[in-house]
Amino acid sequence: MTEMNQPAQSVARLTRALVQPAQIMAAVTEFGGPKANEESQPSTRPNSSGGASNTSTKRQFRSESIGRVVSVDTSRARSNLEVVSLCAEKLGFVEYPEGRRDGRPCDIYWHNIIYSDMKDVVFHPGSRVNKFPGMNELAKKIPLTRAISSMQRLFPDQYDFYPRSWFIPAQLDKFNADYKSIMTVKAERGDDEPTWFIVKPDEGAQGTGIYLIHSPDQLQKLNHAQLIQEYIAEPFLLSDNLKFDFRVYGVIKSLNPLSIHVAREGMARFCTETYRRPSLSNQDQVFVHLTNYSLNKSHGGYIHSNTLEEQLKGSKRLLSTVFHQMEGHGIRTKRIWHNIKLIVVKTVLAMVPEMMLNYEHHFAHVPQGPQCFQILGFDILLTKDLRPILLEVNASPSLTIGHTLPPTVLENQVAKLDSDSQSISTSSAPDLSTEPEKVHSVVDEVIKVPLVRDAMLLVMGQLDSAYNGLSTRTGSESALNRLASGKSLDDSMGPLTKKKAHLREVFPARYGQNCWQLLFLDKAVYLYMQFVNTKKTILISSNGFRTFVRKCNLFDVISPADLDKKFVSVEQNFLGGRNIDDGIPFHGFLDMLFFIAQRKYPDSNDLIEAVQSLMKYCQTMLRHFGVRSARLRREEVLETHGDENQVPEIYLLPCRVAGGKWRMSAGTQRQKVGNSSTKQRSRSAKSSALVKKHFGTNGVTLPKIT
Numbered sequence: 001m002t003e004m005n006q007p008a009q010s011v012a013r014l015t016r017a018l019v020q021p022a023q024i025m026a027a028v029t030e031f032g033g034p035k036a037n038e039e040s041q042p043s044t045r046p047n048s049s050g051g052a053s054n055t056s057t058k059r060q061f062r063s064e065s066i067g068r069v070v071s072v073d074t075s076r077a078r079s080n081l082e083v084v085s086l087c088a089e090k091l092g093f094v095e096y097p098e099g100r101r102d103g104r105p106c107d108i109y110w111h112n113i114i115y116s117d118m119k120d121v122v123f124h125p126g127s128r129v130n131k132f133p134g135m136n137e138l139a140k141k142i143p144l145t146r147a148i149s150s151m152q153r154l155f156p157d158q159y160d161f162y163p164r165s166w167f168i169p170a171q172l173d174k175f176n177a178d179y180k181s182i183m184t185v186k187a188e189r190g191d192d193e194p195t196w197f198i199v200k201p202d203e204g205a206q207g208t209g210i211y212l213i214h215s216p217d218q219l220q221k222l223n224h225a226q227l228i229q230e231y232i233a234e235p236f237l238l239s240d241n242l243k244f245d246f247r248v249y250g251v252i253k254s255l256n257p258l259s260i261h262v263a264r265e266g267m268a269r270f271c272t273e274t275y276r277r278p279s280l281s282n283q284d285q286v287f288v289h290l291t292n293y294s295l296n297k298s299h300g301g302y303i304h305s306n307t308l309e310e311q312l313k314g315s316k317r318l319l320s321t322v323f324h325q326m327e328g329h330g331i332r333t334k335r336i337w338h339n340i341k342l343i344v345v346k347t348v349l350a351m352v353p354e355m356m357l358n359y360e361h362h363f364a365h366v367p368q369g370p371q372c373f374q375i376l377g378f379d380i381l382l383t384k385d386l387r388p389i390l391l392e393v394n395a396s397p398s399l400t401i402g403h404t405l406p407p408t409v410l411e412n413q414v415a416k417l418d419s420d421s422q423s424i425s426t427s428s429a430p431d432l433s434t435e436p437e438k439v440h441s442v443v444d445e446v447i448k449v450p451l452v453r454d455a456m457l458l459v460m461g462q463l464d465s466a467y468n469g470l471s472t473r474t475g476s477e478s479a480l481n482r483l484a485s486g487k488s489l490d491d492s493m494g495p496l497t498k499k500k501a502h503l504r505e506v507f508p509a510r511y512g513q514n515c516w517q518l519l520f521l522d523k524a525v526y527l528y529m530q531f532v533n534t535k536k537t538i539l540i541s542s543n544g545f546r547t548f549v550r551k552c553n554l555f556d557v558i559s560p561a562d563l564d565k566k567f568v569s570v571e572q573n574f575l576g577g578r579n580i581d582d583g584i585p586f587h588g589f590l591d592m593l594f595f596i597a598q599r600k601y602p603d604s605n606d607l608i609e610a611v612q613s614l615m616k617y618c619q620t621m622l623r624h625f626g627v628r629s630a631r632l633r634r635e636e637v638l639e640t641h642g643d644e645n646q647v648p649e650i651y652l653l654p655c656r657v658a659g660g661k662w663r664m665s666a667g668t669q670r671q672k673v674g675n676s677s678t679k680q681r682s683r684s685a686k687s688s689a690l691v692k693k694h695f696g697t698n699g700v701t702l703p704k705i706t
Contacts, residue, residue, distance in 0.1 A: 070460055071106040075099040076121075078112035080399045080452075087453040091466075108456060109370075113396060118362070125368040128459045132252070132372045134358030134538075138351050139376070139395035141227040142167045142202045146574075146587045147350040148390075153594065154608045155518060159350070161343050162390050163229040167202070168222060170573050175228055176216050196231040196278045198289075200392075210290060212283040232389060233277050236382035238325055243275040244268050245291045245391060246319055246380040249447070250344045251455050251503055254371050255359060256656055257636075257649035258519075260348050260507040261458065262341050263451050264500070266319035267443065272299035297403075305443055316443050331386065340388050344378055345507045345515050347390060353521045354586055356652055357529070357538045364535040368656050373459045375399070375451065399452060401445045402438045450502035458503055467501050509647045520608075521590070522633055522652055523615050528589055530622065539583035542567050545592060551625055552618045557600045566595060 070093040077084050081097070088095045093108075100106060105124035114131045115121070122129040137143055145165045152159040166175040182195055194214035201209040202225035212231060213219060219228075235243050247267040253259035273287040282288055287299050296302055296315060305314035312321060323333040363369030377397030381389045457463040507515060531544040540548075542564070549555060549563060558566070567584070574588045584592075597610040600617075604610035635648040 069094055070108065070456075071096060071100070072108045072110060072456070073099055073106040074110050076109070076111040076115060080110060080112045083399050083401050083448055083452050084110045086401075086449060087456060091453065091456065093456070107460065119365065119369070122370045123363075123366055124370060125366075127370040129370050129372055130374060130455070132355055132359065132374050133362035134354065135374055135395045138354050138358070139393045140202050141200050141392060142225060143354075144347075144351070144393055145227060146585075147354065148347070150521070150587050150590050151346070151350045151518065154520065154611065158346060158515075158518060161339075161346070161388060163232065165230075166228045168219070168226050168228065169224075170575070172216075172219075172222065179216050196233055196283075197228050198231045200227045200229070201225070202227060210286070212278050212289060214278075214283075231278060232381055232383055234384040235275070236384055236386055237275060238322070239329075240270075240313075241274045242270045242272070243289065243291060244270040244322070246322075246340070246382075246388075247394075247397065248319070248340055248344060248378045248380055249397065249451055250348065250376045250378055250506075251451075251458065252348060252355075252374050252376065253458055253505075254373060255352075255356065255652045256371070256654070257651050258352070258508070259505060259649075260345055261503040262344050262506045263447070263454075264502055264504060265447050265450070267447055268317045268319055268322040269293050270296070270315045270317070272296045272301040272315060305441075308442055308446070311443050314443070316441070318443060318446060336382070336386060336388060340378075340380055341506050342511060342514060343380065343388055343390050345511050346518060347378065347393060348376075348507070349515060349518045351393075352519070352652065353525045354538075356522065356525050357532075357534065357586055359653065360529065360534045361538045371459065373455065375455060399448050401448055402440045403444075404438050454502040457501075463501050463503065467499055508650060512647065519633075519650070520612075524590060524593060524611075525586070526632055527615065527618055527622075528586055537582065539585055540589050541583040544583065545589070548618075549596075552621045554596060554600070557596055566592060 070091070072084070072088045072093050073096050074081055074084050074088070075096065075098050077097075085095055085097070087093075096106060105122075105127045107127060109122045109127060109129040111118070111129065111131050114133060114136050118129065118131065118133060138147070145162075145167060148159055148162045149165070152162070166172075166178070168175065179195075186193075186195065196212055196214050199211050199213055199219065211220070213228075219226075237243065245268070247269060249263040249266055251261040251263070253261060269291045271287055271289070271291055273285065275288055276282055278289065286295055287301075290296075293316060301315075303310075303313060303315045305311035305316065308318075311317050312325075323337070326333055326336075359369065359372065374395070375397060377394035379391040379394065381391055383389060454463060457466045504510070527548070528540065531548045532538065532540050545567060546560070546563065549558065555563075570588045570591045571584050573591070574584055593614065594607060594611060597614040598604075598607065601610040601613050604613065632654075634651045634654045636651065637646050637648050
C-alpha cells in the first residue's frame, strides 16, 4: 500500500461509516425518526398526467377531515426537499415534486423560503403552507428586538430573558448615552473591567459580520442597520470549556386557532476553541465566541460525529445529550427546559401582532386564506447561573440532514481512521483532489426527520391518531447511555409504553395559565387595522394616526402640534433619519399609543394598566362611528364528553374562518360563529366560563365580542 493511497483509503472508510447502520437507525427510531427495518424507497412522483407514478407501501394516513390521502407540493422545497420527501414517503403522503398538473390544490405546500408570490400559488382555504408571510422580516434581529422591547415595556418581569439591546443608526445617540451611564456606575463601584457588547448586522446570517466591542468608538459601518447587545461574558460551560448554545425548534401551527408547539429534541452547537472571557487579545477570535455551525465547521478542531456514540463529544450534539451530561454534574435540567419552553411561547406571542397584520395584508385579495404554519429555530444560551437567554430567532432554520465535510474536518477524520488497524480495499477509495460527497449527519437526522414528519401530521390534524397504538420499549437506561456503554439498544429494555409525539403543544394547552395575560397586543392590532388600508400597506401614515386621535376624541390629551412632533420623533427612531413618507410600523404606533396612554391616565399603577384603559376607551369611542369589534379574538372550547382538561382555542382572525363555521375534527364539534340562538348563547357562556377557569384574567380584561 503506497503512502499516497492511504489517505484515500481512509476517506473511503469514513464515507462507508457515514451510511447509517441498523444500530444508529434504531436510535433514530427511539428519538422519533424512521424505523430501522424500513428500507428506503423512492418518493411517490407524479407522472405526465399529474397522477402518482407509483404508490408507497408505507402506512398511509388518511386525513379524517378530507377523507383521502394527503398530497404534498414540494416544487419549492429546495434545500428542504430531502427531508420532506423522506417524511412524505414514510407517511404515505402523495408527493408532487413539480406541482400538480391537474390544477387542483395540494393539502400541504412546502417552501424553503417565503416567496413573494406565495398568495398566487397557495390560495385555497383548505391548503396549508409552511411559511407565514413576512416572517423572514419579523425574525430579523432589529424587528425581533422591537417586538420584544414593546413587551418588555408592558411586562418587564416576563421578558427579562433578552439581552439589553440598541439598534443603529436610529439609536446610536442612545447607545452612547447608555454606555456612559454604564461606565459611570462601574467606576463608582471600583470596577475597571471593560463591558463588552456584541454587534450583529440586521441582514446577517450564519455568523457573518458579527464582532465584539467594548467602546462605541469601535463601531463599524455606522450607516448600516446593526443590532448592539450586551455580551454574555460568563456562559455556562461543560468540562471541555467550550462555549455552546442550544437550537430549540418551535412550530406555530396556526393563527386560527393560535397554537404553539415545541420539539422534544433539539441541538447543541459548540465552539471549536476553548472559551476565554473577551479581551483585547481575543475579541476577534470567532471560534472562541461564536457558536454558529457554519463558522466552526471550517475549523481544524471541529469534531464531526459519524455515530450517536461519537456525538457525545462532538461539535454538534443532541440537546438531550447535553442535558444528560449536565445531570451528570448534579444539575437539574427539568427547570431549565421549562424556562426554555416559556421563552419560546413568550417570543412567539411578541411576534403575533405583526404576524396577524402580515397575514391580512398578504391574503387581502381572498376572503379566507390558507392555513400558514412555520418551523422556527430559537437560539438559547445558558448563563453561568443556568439562566436561559434568547440570542435570536431563525425563521428558516436549516432542515438539511446532510452536509459536505470541509477539507480540515476530512483530514482530521482521515487521521483518526489511519490510526485504526483495520484494512480496507483501495478499489473504492475516492480521489482526495475532488470535492467530498455530501454525507448524512446522524445528529441532524435524529432531530429533523421527526420534526418535519410531526409538523406535517400536526397541520393535517393527524398527530394524535398517528401515535395511537405505537409503542416503544423503555427502561432505566436511555439510548445514549446504552450506546455509550457499548450495549445493544435491545439490552436492559423495559416494557412497551406508548410512544410520544416529537412535538408537544406549549400554548395554549401547556403554558396558557403562565402566559395568557401576554396575549394582549392583538387588541391594539384591531385598533390599528381600522386606520390602515391593509390591502396596500401595513404602515400607518401621519394622516391615519391623526384620524385615529380625532375619532377617539384624544386631542384634549395631545395637541395637533405635539402629535406631529411626536410622530416625527417616532418616525426618526424607526427609520433612522431616512426620508420615507409611507408611515410607521405597528411598533411605532405602539410607541405613540404608550405616550398617549401615560398622558391620559397619569395615575395608573403601570403602563399596562394605562394602555388597557386607553384601548377600552378607544373601542367605546369608535362605536359611535360604526366601528365594531368584528376582528376581535374569540375564545372557544371544544365540546367533548367532559369539562376536565378542556383547553380554550383562541381565534385571532375569526373573520377568516370560512362561512362563519369552525372546521370539524374527529370526536369533537366546534361552535359556530354568529349563531344567535338561545342554545348558542348558552354554549358561549359556558365557553367563557371555561376560558376564565383555565386561564384566569391575570388582571387583563379580555375583549368583549359584539
